[in-house]
Amino acid sequence: MSKGITRELTWVITSVWLALFIAWMTDWWMATFFGYLLFYIARQLYSIYRFELWMKGTPNVSYPPGSGLWGELGYLVSRKQRSLEKHADLQFYKSEQFLAASMTIPDAIISLNESNQIEWFNNSAKKLFKLKHSDTHRKIENLLRHPDFIQYLKSGRYEKSVILSSLNGIPRVFNLKLFPYFQEHKLLIVKDIHELYNLAQIRRDFIANASHELRTPLTVLNGYIEVMMDGQEPDSMWVKPLEQMHNQSERMQSIINDLLTLSAMESETLVGKEKTVPIAPILKKMEQDATQMSQGKHSFRFELDESLALKGYEEPLKSVLMNLISNAIRYTPEGGQITVRWYEDAKGPHFQVDDTGIGISQEHISRLTERFYRVDTARSRDTGGTGLGLAIVKHILERHDAKLVIKSQLGKGSSFRCDFPRSKAVH
Ligand code: ADP
Numbered sequence: 001m002s003k004g005i006t007r008e009l010t011w012v013i014t015s016v017w018l019a020l021f022i023a024w025m026t027d028w029w030m031a032t033f034f035g036y037l038l039f040y041i042a043r044q045l046y047s048i049y050r051f052e053l054w055m056k057g058t059p060n061v062s063y064p065p066g067s068g069l070w071g072e073l074g075y076l077v078s079r080k081q082r083s084l085e086k087h088a089d090l091q092f093y094k095s096e097q098f099l100a101a102s103m104t105i106p107d108a109i110i111s112l113n114e115s116n117q118i119e120w121f122n123n124s125a126k127k128l129f130k131l132k133h134s135d136t137h138r139k140i141e142n143l144l145r146h147p148d149f150i151q152y153l154k155s156g157r158y159e160k161s162v163i164l165s166s167l168n169g170i171p172r173v174f175n176l177k178l179f180p181y182f183q184e185h186k187l188l189i190v191k192d193i194h195e196l197y198n199l200a201q202i203r204r205d206f207i208a209n210a211s212h213e214l215r216t217p218l219t220v221l222n223g224y225i226e227v228m229m230d231g232q233e234p235d236s237m238w239v240k241p242l243e244q245m246h247n248q249s250e251r252m253q254s255i256i257n258d259l260l261t262l263s264a265m266e267s268e269t270l271v272g273k274e275k276t277v278p279i280a281p282i283l284k285k286m287e288q289d290a291t292q293m294s295q296g297k298h299s300f301r302f303e304l305d306e307s308l309a310l311k312g313y314e315e316p317l318k319s320v321l322m323n324l325i326s327n328a329i330r331y332t333p334e335g336g337q338i339t340v341r342w343y344e345d346a347k348g349p350h351f352q353v354d355d356t357g358i359g360i361s362q363e364h365i366s367r368l369t370e371r372f373y374r375v376d377t378a379r380s381r382d383t384g385g386t387g388l389g390l391a392i393v394k395h396i397l398e399r400h401d402a403k404l405v406i407k408s409q410l411g412k413g414s415s416f417r418c419d420f421p422r423s424k425a426v427h
Helices: 003-026 030-056 068-106 123-128 147-157 196-231 238-267 279-294 316-330 377-384 387-401
Strands: 108-112 118-122 163-164 174-181 184-194 275-277 298-305 309-312 337-343 347-354 403-409 411-418
Touching: 003 030, 003 068, 030 068, 108 123, 147 163, 147 174, 196 238, 238 387, 275 316, 279 298, 279 309, 279 316, 279 337, 309 316, 316 337, 316 347, 316 387, 316 411, 387 403
Parallel strands: 298 337
Antiparallel strands: 108 118, 108 184, 163 174, 174 184, 275 309, 337 347, 347 411, 403 411
C-alpha cells in the first residue's frame, strides 16, 4: 500500500478510536459521529486549501504540515522540486562554464536566431566587430555587409566556409563559417587565417613560378633532342639514349603542365563565370581519343544522357573526364572493358568510369587524390603518369561542389564516380 494511504489510514483509525472513547464517555453517540464527520471533512478541505496555496508559491505557506495523505503528498512534491532545482542549478553551472570557456576562444563567435539577429557573442567578436550589448537583436547583415557573406548567409548551404580578404575595413583574410543548430538558429565562427593563407599563397606561387621557369628551358632541350633524333642513322648508338632523353623530357613537361594546372585550380583567379557545359558531346569526341589511346586493346561502352548538361567550367571539366578515362585505359590490361556513363538520378548528375583493370587495394583508396601518390610508381611512369591526375580531378570537382567516389577491388577493376549537386544540372 502507498505510504500516503497508510499514513491517512493510521490517522483515521487513531482519531476514530478517540471519537469512540469520547462517545462512550459522554454517551453522545450521534453527536460525536456527526461532529467527527464534520471535523474530518473540514480537515480535508483545509489541507487542500493549504496545498493549493503552497503550490502557487504563496509566501509564508509551508508544506508539508502534520500527518495524513496531504502531508505525504506535500513531502513528495517538495522532494521532487528540490531534485529539479538541483538539476537546474547543475545545468546553469554547466552552461555558465561553457559560456565562460567560449568567451576565451580566440575566434569570433556570434549566435544568431532564426531571423539572423544577433543573440549572443563572445569577447573576440566584441573586439573584432566593436560590438556592444545593445547590438543584440541587430541583424547580422547590417553588421557584416560583405556581398559574399550575404550571399553565403542567404544560400542556406553552410557545408563550406567563405573566405574574405577583408572584413569591415580590416585588411586581413578571414574564414567565416555558419553552423546551423536548434530550429534554424546559427552559430557564426569567424577565424583570422591571414598568416596561414599567406603561407599557402607563397607555396602556391613558388610552385607556379618554378614550373613556369622550368617550362622554357625544357622546351629548348626537347627541341634539340628532336632535331638530334631526326639526324641519326637508324643503327647509330645514340638512337636509344636520345629516345630515352626524349621520353623523360616529355614526362617532365607533363609534370610541369599538371603542376601549373593544379596551382591554377587552387588560385582564386580561376573563378570566372560558370557556363553550360555540354558533357555528352564532349564525351562523344573523347570516345575517339580513347579508342586511339587504347590502340584497340580495350572495348568501350559509352552510355550518355544527351539531354543532360552541366553548369561549370568547360576546360577544367574536360580535364576531369579525360583524366579518369585515360587512367582506366592505363590501368586496364589488354582485353578489358571500360564503361563511361553520364547520367542523372535523384541525387544529381554523375559522371562515372568503370573498368575491369588491375584494381586498387583498400588501404590506398583514401590517399589516391594526394599529389604524387601512386600505388605502383613504376607502372605509373611506364604509362606516362605524373601522379597528379587525381589531385587535379579532386580540385576541379571541389570547385564544382562535387565529390569523387572511388570503389575498387584488387584484380577485379575500379569505379570512379563524380557526384555533382542537383543544382548544377542543366536540361
Ligand atoms: P598517375 O599519373 O600515376 O596515374 P593519378 O593521380 O591519375 O596518377 O592516379 C594515382 C594513382 O591511382 C595511380 O598511380 C594508380 O596507382 C591509381 N589509379 C588511378 N586510376 C586507376 C584505375 N582506373 N585503376 C587502377 N589504379 C588506378
